[in-house]
Amino acid sequence: MKQIIALIQKIKDGKATASDVVLLETMLEQEEDAVLRQSLREAFDRAVITGEQTLTPEKTASILMQLHNRMEAQEAQIQRLPTRSWHSRLLPYAAAVAGLILLAGLVAMYYSNLQKKGSGNIAVVQQHVKFIRNTTLKTVTITLPEGSLVTMEPGAALLYADSAVRNITLQGKAVFNVKANRNNPFTVSAGNTVTMALGTLFTVDAQHPQMVTVKLETGKVLVRTKDGTTREDIYLQPGEEFHFDSALHQYSVAKAAAGAARSAKGNADTKHAVLMAFNNAPLDSVLGKLETAFGINIRYEQSDVDGAYFTGQILKTDSLQNILQVICQLNNLELTPGEGNMSIRKIR
Secondary structure: OHHHHHHHHHHHOOOOOHHHHHHHHHHHHOOOOOOOHHHHHHHHHHHHHHOEOOOOHHHHHHHHHHHHHHHHHHHHHHHHOOOOOHHHHHHHHHHHHHHHHHHHHHHHHHHHHHHHHOOOOOOOOOOEEEEEEOOOOOOEEEEOOOOOEEEEOOOOEEEEEOOEEEEEEEEEEEEEEOOOOOOOOEEEEEOOEEEEEOOOEEEEEEEEOOEEEEEEEEOOEEEEEOOOOOOOOEEEOOOEEEEEEOOOOEEEEEEOOOOHHHHHHHHHHOHHHEEEEEEEEEHHHHHHHHHHHHOOEEEOOHHHHOOOEEEEEEEOOOOHHHHHHHHHHHOOEEEEEEOOEEEEEEOO
16 A cells, blocks of 8 residues: 555656556556445546646546546446445446546646645646547537537547647547648547548547548548557548558558548538537627527526637537537536526536
């Protein structure tokens, strides 16, 4: 236990190496303490949404995605197992507790740095990591702060840092309609692959992280593997798809079957399906327009939405609850549906 505390302190102090983090996760997985599933899920999701960190955005995104995937895999395994004693049923959540403690350490790092710097006239920059998951049963299109559109399949999840919004980590399947920016490539990390684009339309399918497919519809993208299997960068042309099997360390490039990306592009470009669109609009203004459009009262404290903004399109086929869930995920808020109303409040 003393070694675990020492490792967590190293993370708080910003002195931990990658091997320290791996060692800490391993030791915590061996602990037999656990908490009830529901409270852990709520605490974990809250930590993902609110966690500030001083690790690089890329490293933090990778850690958060791995821990979140571990929790979901363990939940699925628990549901399949026959009834056992309460103690043995809770043991698999030790690894999730490890993720929760590690995230708590990341949050503590920020406050530790504040204390070290003191209260002088030094501007402190907070690094926020956004976690967005499509929890609906249909595709959902969101607009990233820099203007690119992402159409997420059910269950898909995105991670990105506010300071690096064109550097995305993807779990699941999504179509990216990238806003052109020659000076700032758009990067998607999925499984063991990295896809880079300047301005284009492409699909990344990482529903099975060991088997990733990248389909290009328009423009040009660069694809590479993290383990060096491709040895050199692969440039796709419109109509081509790249398929990589990380278990076999094999890849292929072939003509893609038409349909998926074209359909997504059609959805993104179909103006008559858009109910309203916002570009960096104050959140209270957005909520007011949604109230009017859907005829449902949206309750919130003004202080909870001050300084919050929203960029995105509202489609005629979207439900108010789905829209508000996305907005809440983007702004560290939580949604409580009621009878004839929706309540929003800050996560504290």
